[in-house]
Each structure stands twice: as C-alpha cells, then as structure tokens.
Amino acid sequence: MKTTPEYNQRIASMTFSSVFPHYVDKVEKKGRTIDELYQVIEWLTGLNVTEIELAISEKLTFADFFESATINPKSDLIKGSICGYKIEELENPLTRKVRMLDKLVDELAKGKSLEKIMRN
Numbered sequence: 001m002k003t004t005p006e007y008n009q010r011i012a013s014m015t016f017s018s019v020f021p022h023y024v025d026k027v028e029k030k031g032r033t034i035d036e037l038y039q040v041i042e043w044l045t046g047l048n049v050t051e052i053e054l055a056i057s058e059k060l061t062f063a064d065f066f067e068s069a070t071i072n073p074k075s076d077l078i079k080g081s082i083c084g085y086k087i088e089e090l091e092n093p094l095t096r097k098v099r100m101l102d103k104l105v106d107e108l109a110k111g112k113s114l115e116k117i118m119r120n
Contacts, residue, residue, distance in 0.1 A: 008092040012063040017056040030109040045069035077119040
C-alpha cells in the first residue's frame with residue numbers, strides 16, 4: 001500500500017505528545033509498564049527519558065522528534081504490517097520511522113520480550 005504526500009504530511013505534523021498517551025494506554029492495558037515503553041522508545045531513537053519527556057512537553061511534531069533522534073542501526077530488522085502498511089515498503093523515511101515506533105509499541109503490548117523487541 002503506497003502512502004500519499006498528504007498522508008506523509010499528516011504524520012509529520014502530528015505531535016508526539018498527542019500520540020504518547022495512546023502508547024501508554026495500549027501497553028498498560030496489557031500489563032506492561034511505562035518504563036518498558038521508555039526503554040523501547042530509547043532503543044529506537046537514542047533519546048533518554050528526559051529527552052522524551054521534553055519532546056512531550058514542547059509538543060514536538062513527529063518530524064521534529066525524529067530529527068533529534070539517532071535511529072538504532074538494528075531498526076532495519078523491524079518488519080511487518082502496521083496500520084495496513086508494510087514497514088519495509090514505506091518510501092517516506094519519516095513515515096517509516098513513525099510506523100516502526102508504532103510496531104514496537106504493538107510488540108510490547110502483545111507481550112513480546114524486550115530482548116526480542118530490541119532485536120537482540
């Protein structure tokens with residue numbers, strides 16, 4: 001499934017702070033912790049808890065959030081479908097990063113071990 005420029009722009013302009021509470025709800029409903037969520041986000045982005053919380057408080061867009069990130073080299077191992085899109089087929093780099101994050105949150109909520117989520 002190909003994305004449109006409008007879809008990619010909508011993703012880029014969405015704030016990380018507007019999505020983060022949904023991530024928290026999703027993982028906590030399945031018995032996982034916010035600390036585990038932070039670990040997963042840090043693994044993907046290289047941003048620590050303080051930097052993640054700053055991104056939330058400053059209402060950074062996903063574009064700005066990922067601009068300040070250093071993506072983990074193992075992120076290429078994140079594959080599969082999320083929201084009807086195959087991650088490895090997404091051409092827009094930012095949309096791919098956002099969907100990789102969504103995939104990791106899904107894996108955490110589904111009970112996958114942190115070791116497997118972090119592709120160790």
